[in-house]
Amino acid sequence: MLKYTMKRLVLMIPVLLGVSFVVFLLMYISPGDPAKMILGEMAEAKEVEALRESLGLNAGFWERYLNYMKDIVLYGDLGISYATREPVLTEVMERFPITLRLASSGVLVSLCIGVPCGIIAATRQYSIFDHVATVLSLLGNSMPAFWMGILLILVFSVQLGWLPSSGYSSFSYMILPALTLGTSSAAVIMRMTRSSMLEVIRQDYIRTARSKGQKESVVIYFHALKNALIPVITAVGLQFGMLLGGSILTETIFSVPGIGKLMVDSIKNRNYPIVQGGVLILAVIFSFVNLAVDLLYAYVDPRIKSQYRGAKGTLKREKNEEEEEVQGCRKRRS
Amino acid sequence: MKKGIRLALAGLIMVGALSGCMKKENPAAGTAGSAAGEAAKTAETAAPAGAPDDLNETKTLVITHGAYPQTLDIQNQSDVFSSRPAGMIFETLMKIDPAGNYVPVLAEQWEYVDDTHLKFHLRKNVKFHNGDAMTAEDVRWSLIRAANSSHVSSKAAFINTDDIVIEDDHTLIVGYKYPNASAYSAYSQLGLSILPSALYQDADTADISKNPIGTGPYKYVGCVNGESVTFVRNDEYWGEPAKIKNMVWKTITENANRTIELETGGAHFSYDIPTTDIERVDSDSKMSLLMGPNFTIQYVCYNTQKAPFHDVRVRKALGMAVDKEAIRIAAYNGIGGLGVGPMVSTTTYATEELDVADYDLEAAKALLAEAGYPDGFDIKIYTNENQARIDAAQVVQNSWAKIGVRATVTTLEYAAYYDAVNTGEYDVCFFGWVSNGDPDNTLYGLYHSSMIGASNYSHTDNPRVDELLEAGRKELDDSKREQIYIDLQKELVDYCPATYYWQGVNVYAYSNELMPIEYTPYNFEPWTYEWKK
Numbered sequence: 001m002l003k004y005t006m007k008r009l010v011l012m013i014p015v016l017l018g019v020s021f022v023v024f025l026l027m028y029i030s031p032g033d034p035a036k037m038i039l040g041e042m043a044e045a046k047e048v049e050a051l052r053e054s055l056g057l058n059a060g061f062w063e064r065y066l067n068y069m070k071d072i073v074l075y076g077d078l079g080i081s082y083a084t085r086e087p088v089l090t091e092v093m094e095r096f097p098i099t100l101r102l103a104s105s106g107v108l109v110s111l112c113i114g115v116p117c118g119i120i121a122a123t124r125q126y127s128i129f130d131h132v133a134t135v136l137s138l139l140g141n142s143m144p145a146f147w148m149g150i151l152l153i154l155v156f157s158v159q160l161g162w163l164p165s166s167g168y169s170s171f172s173y174m175i176l177p178a179l180t181l182g183t184s185s186a187a188v189i190m191r192m193t194r195s196s197m198l199e200v201i202r203q204d205y206i207r208t209a210r211s212k213g214q215k216e217s218v219v220i221y222f223h224a225l226k227n228a229l230i231p232v233i234t235a236v237g238l239q240f241g242m243l244l245g246g247s248i249l250t251e252t253i254f255s256v257p258g259i260g261k262l263m264v265d266s267i268k269n270r271n272y273p274i275v276q277g278g279v280l281i282l283a284v285i286f287s288f289v290n291l292a293v294d295l296l297y298a299y300v301d302p303r304i305k306s307q308y309r310g311a312k313g314t315l316k317r318e319k320n321e322e323e324e325e326v327q328g329c330r331k332r333r334s
Numbered sequence: 335m336k337k338g339i340r341l342a343l344a345g346l347i348m349v350g351a352l353s354g355c356m357k358k359e360n361p362a363a364g365t366a367g368s369a370a371g372e373a374a375k376t377a378e379t380a381a382p383a384g385a386p387d388d389l390n391e392t393k394t395l396v397i398t399h400g401a402y403p404q405t406l407d408i409q410n411q412s413d414v415f416s417s418r419p420a421g422m423i424f425e426t427l428m429k430i431d432p433a434g435n436y437v438p439v440l441a442e443q444w445e446y447v448d449d450t451h452l453k454f455h456l457r458k459n460v461k462f463h464n465g466d467a468m469t470a471e472d473v474r475w476s477l478i479r480a481a482n483s484s485h486v487s488s489k490a491a492f493i494n495t496d497d498i499v500i501e502d503d504h505t506l507i508v509g510y511k512y513p514n515a516s517a518y519s520a521y522s523q524l525g526l527s528i529l530p531s532a533l534y535q536d537a538d539t540a541d542i543s544k545n546p547i548g549t550g551p552y553k554y555v556g557c558v559n560g561e562s563v564t565f566v567r568n569d570e571y572w573g574e575p576a577k578i579k580n581m582v583w584k585t586i587t588e589n590a591n592r593t594i595e596l597e598t599g600g601a602h603f604s605y606d607i608p609t610t611d612i613e614r615v616d617s618d619s620k621m622s623l624l625m626g627p628n629f630t631i632q633y634v635c636y637n638t639q640k641a642p643f644h645d646v647r648v649r650k651a652l653g654m655a656v657d658k659e660a661i662r663i664a665a666y667n668g669i670g671g672l673g674v675g676p677m678v679s680t681t682t683y684a685t686e687e688l689d690v691a692d693y694d695l696e697a698a699k700a701l702l703a704e705a706g707y708p709d710g711f712d713i714k715i716y717t718n719e720n721q722a723r724i725d726a727a728q729v730v731q732n733s734w735a736k737i738g739v740r741a742t743v744t745t746l747e748y749a750a751y752y753d754a755v756n757t758g759e760y761d762v763c764f765f766g767w768v769s770n771g772d773p774d775n776t777l778y779g780l781y782h783s784s785m786i787g788a789s790n791y792s793h794t795d796n797p798r799v800d801e802l803l804e805a806g807r808k809e810l811d812d813s814k815r816e817q818i819y820i821d822l823q824k825e826l827v828d829y830c831p832a833t834y835y836w837q838g839v840n841v842y843a844y845s846n847e848l849m850p851i852e853y854t855p856y857n858f859e860p861w862t863y864e865w866k867k
Contacts, residue, residue, distance in 0.1 A: 036753070039485060040413065041412075043484070044488060044788050047487065051484055084540060165591055166586050167562070168558065255586045255591065257585075265560075268748060269404075
C-alpha cells in the first residue's frame with residue numbers, strides 16, 4: 001500500500017509539470033496585455049512599457065517559464081499577483097476554504113438526494129418512482145448551473161424571501177449555491193447508486209438472505225447497500241474534486257468569493273500569476289483527492305487492496321492458486 | 335466495510351465543517367472585518383447604549399456594485415470599483431459639487447500666484463484616521479507620489495514635483511510644468527487624494543491597500559476578500575460626520591442580482607442597474623430609481639490610419655448611415671440621449687452647433703460613390719462583450735448593408751479587444767468614453783496623437799487637433815478656452831474620426847428605507863445618506 005502511494009505521488013510530478021506548462025503556454029499566447037489592463041485606458045505607452053519591463057513580461061517564453069518553475073521548485077514561490085501585489089499562494093489559499101466549504105456542501109446535497117433516490121429507483125425498478133427518478137436525474141444533469149442558480153434565486157429569494165441571493169457570510173448564504181452545485185452531482189450519484197444496486201440485488205447472497213426470511217429492509221440496507229456503495233464512493237470522490245475546480249459559474253452567480261471567481265476575474269484582467277498558480281494548486285488538490293479516493297476504495301473493499309500489493313503479490317497469489325488447483329486435481333485422481 | 339463508509343461520510347462532513355470554521359476575514363486597522371450580511375445582522379442587534387432607537391446608529395448601509403476593488407490604495411487604481419469604496423476613506427483638496435463647481439475639501443481656499451503656481455491654504459482641523467494631523471508635508475508627499483504612480487500620473491503630469499514649496503504647516507505653493515486650465519479637475523480626482531506621509535513613507539501599495547488610512551468620513555474596518563469591504567463612521571471627521579455609522583460595500587457581479595439584492599432587502603443602494611430592470615424598480619414601492627445623464631459617450635470609432643477609412647468621405651458616409659435612434663431603442667431600451675459631437679451636451683463648453691449630417695442612406699451612398707466605392711466594401715466591426723455595444727453593432731451592420739458596406743461583427747473578450755484596438759488591426763470598433771465633465775479630460779486622451787497606442791483608439795494624428803488640445807489645456811482665460819474647445823469640436827466633426835451615437839445615463843437604485851437621494855453625475859456621497867425615522 002505504501003509503495004503504491006509512493007508510486008502515485010511520484011507520478012504526480014510529470015502531471016503537475018504538464019499542467020504548469022500548458023497553463024503557462026495558454027496565458028502566454030492569449031491576446032491582451034496585463035500592463036494595459038492594470039494601468040487602464042489613459043496610460044501612455046511609456047508607462048505601459050515600464051510596467052511590462054518591471055513585471056518581466058518582455059522576456060521570451062522559455063526564460064519566463066524556466067524562471068517561474070525555478071521559483072516554484074527552489075523557493076515554493078508561485079509569484080506575486082499583478083493586481084494586489086500579494087503572494088499568489090496567500091491570495092489563492094485565502095479563497096480556498098470558501099470553495100472547499102461550497103464543494104463539501106454540494107457533495108453533501110448530492111449524497112442526500114442521490115443515494116436515497118438511487119436505492120428507491122433500483123428496488124422499485126420500472127415503477128413510477130424509477131421513472132420519476134430517471135427523469136429528475138436527466139433534468140439535474142442537463143440543467144446548466146447558471147439556469148438552476150437563477151431559478152433558485154427567483155423562487156427562494158425573490159418569491160419566498162427565505163434565503164439571501166448572493167454573498168458569503170453565514171450558513172444561509174451557502175444553501176442556494178450548494179443546491180445548485182449538488183443537483184447535477186446528485187444526478188450522477190443517483191444513476192451510479194441505481195445501477196450498482198441493481199447489480200448487487202441480483203446476486204446469490206441476496207437471494208440467500210431473502211430465502212432465509214430476512215426483512216426486505218434488512219436485505220437492502222444491511223446486505224445490499226454496503227456493497228453497492230463501493231463504486232459510489234469513487235464517484236463521490238471524483239465529483240468532489242470536480243466541484244472544487246468547477247464551481248466557477250455557481251460562485252459567479254451567487255457572488256461567492258471562492259477560487260472560481262478569483263480565476264474568472266484574474267483571466268479577465270490577465271493576472272497571469274494568479275491564473276497559473278491557481279490552476280496548479282487546484283491540480284495538486286485534485287490529484288490528492290483522487291489518490292485519497294483510490295486509497296479509501298482499497299480500504300473499504302479488500303479485493304482492491306490485494307491488487308495494490310503490486311506485481312510480486314499478484315504473482316505469488318497466482319502461484320498459490322495454481323498449486324491449489326494442481327493439488328485439487330491430484331486429490332480427484334486419487 | 336460499514337466502518338469504511340461511515341468514515342468516508344464522516345470525513346466529508348468534517349471537511350465541510352472545518353472549512354466553515356476556516357472562513358477567513360482580512361482584518362486590518364486593528365479591527366476584524368466581517369461580511370455584509372453578518373455586519374448588517376450584528377449591527378442591527380447590537381445597538382449602542384444611549385441610542386437604541388436611532389437606525390443610523392444600528393442599521394448597516396449595504397451598497398452593491400459590480401466588482402471587488404483591486405486595491406484600496408487610492409493612488410494605484412484606475413477603475414471605479416476600486417475608487418468608489420476607497421473614496422469613503424480618502425479625500426482630495428477640492429471636489430466638484432452637483433452643480434459642477436469646484437468646492438473646498440481639504441484645502442480651505444486657493445489662489446494663483448502666477449500662471450504656473452497655485453497656493454493652497456489647508457484646513458487646520460483635519461486628522462487622519464490614525465490620529466495624525468494633516469499638514470502641508472502630507473499634501474506635498476501625496477502629490478509627488480501621485481505624479482510618480484503609474485496609475486494616476488497622467489492626471490498629475492502637469493505638477494513640477496521639484497517645485498512644491500511649503501510655507502507653513504497649512505500653506506503650500508504647487509508649481510506646474512506649464513499653465514494648466516484643467517488643474518482643478520485633476521485636484522478633484524480621487525487619484526490625487528491626500529495620504530499620511532509619515533505612516534506611508536516606506537509602505538508599498540499592498541501595505542496601503544491592507545491598511546488604508548485617510549481623512550475621509552469613513553474608516554476602513556476590514557474586508558472579506560472578493561466579497562465585501564466594511565467601514566465605520568469616522569467620529570473625528572473635520573466636517574459633518576456621516577449620518578449612518580456602519581457601511582458595507584458588497585460585490586455582486588451579476589447585474590440582475592444587484593436588483594434582486596435590493597428587492598430582497600440585502601442591499602440598500604445599488605450601482606449600475608441594468609436598463610431591462612428600470613421598469614421593475616420603478617414600479618416597486620420598496621425601491622426608488624436614480625437616473626440621470628452622465629458624461630459617457632458611446633461611439634463608432636474608425637481606424638483613420640487604415641484604408642478605406644483614411645478617407646474622410648468614407649468615414650462621413652458611414653456616419654450618415656448610422657441610425658442613432660434605432661440604436662437607442664434596440665441597445666438602451668430607449669433611454670439616454672442621441673450623440674451629436676465628441677462631447678456630451680452637459681460637459682463644460684459642449685456645443686450642439688455642429689455640422690453633423692443626419693441619418694440619410696441616399697446621401698451616404700452618394701458620398702461613398704464619390705470616394706470611389708460605389709459598390710461598397712467588406713469590413714470587420716470589433717466590439718467587446720458589452721451587450722449594448724453588441725446590439726448597437728448589429729444595428730449598424732444592418733444599416734451599412736443598405737449602402738453596400740458588408741460588415742461582420744467580431745466580439746472579443748475585453749483584454750483581447752483592447753489589444754486588437756490598440757495595435758490598430760481593426761477597421762471599425764465600438765467604444766465608450768467616460769469623462770469627469772472637463773473638456774480636456776474628455777478629448778485629450780481620445781484624440782491627441784501622443785495617445786495613439788493608449789486611449790486614442792481612432793489613431794487620430796491631426797496637427798490642428800493636437801494644437802487645439804494643447805492650447806485648451808494651457809489657456810486659463812475662460813472665454814478664450816471656451817472658443818478653443820468650440821473650434822476643436824468643429825474640427826473633430828469635420829475630421830470625423832468617430833460617429834457619436836449615444837449619450838449615457840447612470841441607472842442606480844436605492845431602498846425606500848433611506849431618505850430620498852438626489853442624483854448627481856459626479857461621485858455619490860453615501861456619508862450624507864440617512865435612514866427614514
